[in-house]
Amino acid sequence: MANDDHTILPGGILLRPLAGGDAPALLDAYVRNRSHLQPFEPVRTEEFYTLAGQRERLANQLAAQEAGALFGWVFVDEERIVGTITLTHVARGPLNSANLGYWVDGDYAGRGLTGAAAAFVVRYADEVLGLHRVEAGTLLDNLASQRVLAKAGFTEFGVAPRMLHINGAWRDHRLFQIILNDLPPR
Numbered sequence: 001m002a003n004d005d006h007t008i009l010p011g012g013i014l015l016r017p018l019a020g021g022d023a024p025a026l027l028d029a030y031v032r033n034r035s036h037l038q039p040f041e042p043v044r045t046e047e048f049y050t051l052a053g054q055r056e057r058l059a060n061q062l063a064a065q066e067a068g069a070l071f072g073w074v075f076v077d078e079e080r081i082v083g084t085i086t087l088t089h090v091a092r093g094p095l096n097s098a099n100l101g102y103w104v105d106g107d108y109a110g111r112g113l114t115g116a117a118a119a120f121v122v123r124y125a126d127e128v129l130g131l132h133r134v135e136a137g138t139l140l141d142n143l144a145s146q147r148v149l150a151k152a153g154f155t156e157f158g159v160a161p162r163m164l165h166i167n168g169a170w171r172d173h174r175l176f177q178i179i180l181n182d183l184p185p186r
């Protein structure tokens with residue numbers, strides 16, 4: 001992988017890092033996928049569905065990326081953003097771990113895009129970031145997401161009751177992790 005930060009997913013979709021000019025395409029993607037994503041996401045404000053809201057969110061994410069606390073990628077089909085995958089809560093020291101989150105445009109689901117993206121990001125977390133572990137959580141009945149994690153080598157380690165506020169309520173989550181290596185903490 002060397003230090004490659006991008007790859008080609010099935011069907012020629014580009015996976016590349018989040019970039020400064022992405023707010024309009026992200027807005028378009030979230031507006032198109034509002035009802036598709038609603039069951040799986042926190043309740044979004046109306047501001048979220050504006051260009052100003054997306055510019056602010058992107059600026060915060062890029063600042064966190066600059067600080068090494070977050071690493072985000074977008075799935076791109078020509079000019080269109082059709083998904084994202086993000087490592088958040090990057091913690092160094094004895095934890096040396098991060099959380100993985102993702103979604104794909106409803107019209108692009110079931111084509112193996114997220115499975116391939118998760119495999120790439122896990123490898124990036126290991127070989128480029130030198131993390132020890134990546135964690136992910138899914139709603140109990142999100143079988144597609146659980147399958148994505150299984151394909152990328154994650155194993156389930158428990159259920160966290162009422163862990164995250166998703167679609168208007170505190171919801172139980174299945175927790176998954178992948179151990180990447182046993183290098184010393186950094």
Ligand SMILES: CC(C)(COP(=O)(O)OP(=O)(O)OC[C@H]1O[C@@H](n2cnc3c(N)ncnc32)[C@H](O)[C@@H]1OP(=O)(O)O)[C@@H](O)C(=O)NCCC(=O)NCCS
Nearest residue numbers: 040102103104109110111112113114115138143144145147
């Ligand atoms: C979950 C999600 C990211 C999967 O993305 P995707 O690009 O379709 O994933 P892939 O095509 O790589 O893999 C999906 C796998 O789930 C399987 N799958 C899909 N629906 C399923 C279901 N209802 N039950 C069991 N398996 C299912 C597919 O067959 C596929 O497995 P396979 O490759 O062995 O055939 C996408 O459905 C999505 O964005 N959902 C809404 C947001 C979300 O759930 N985000 C994750 C929150 S934890």
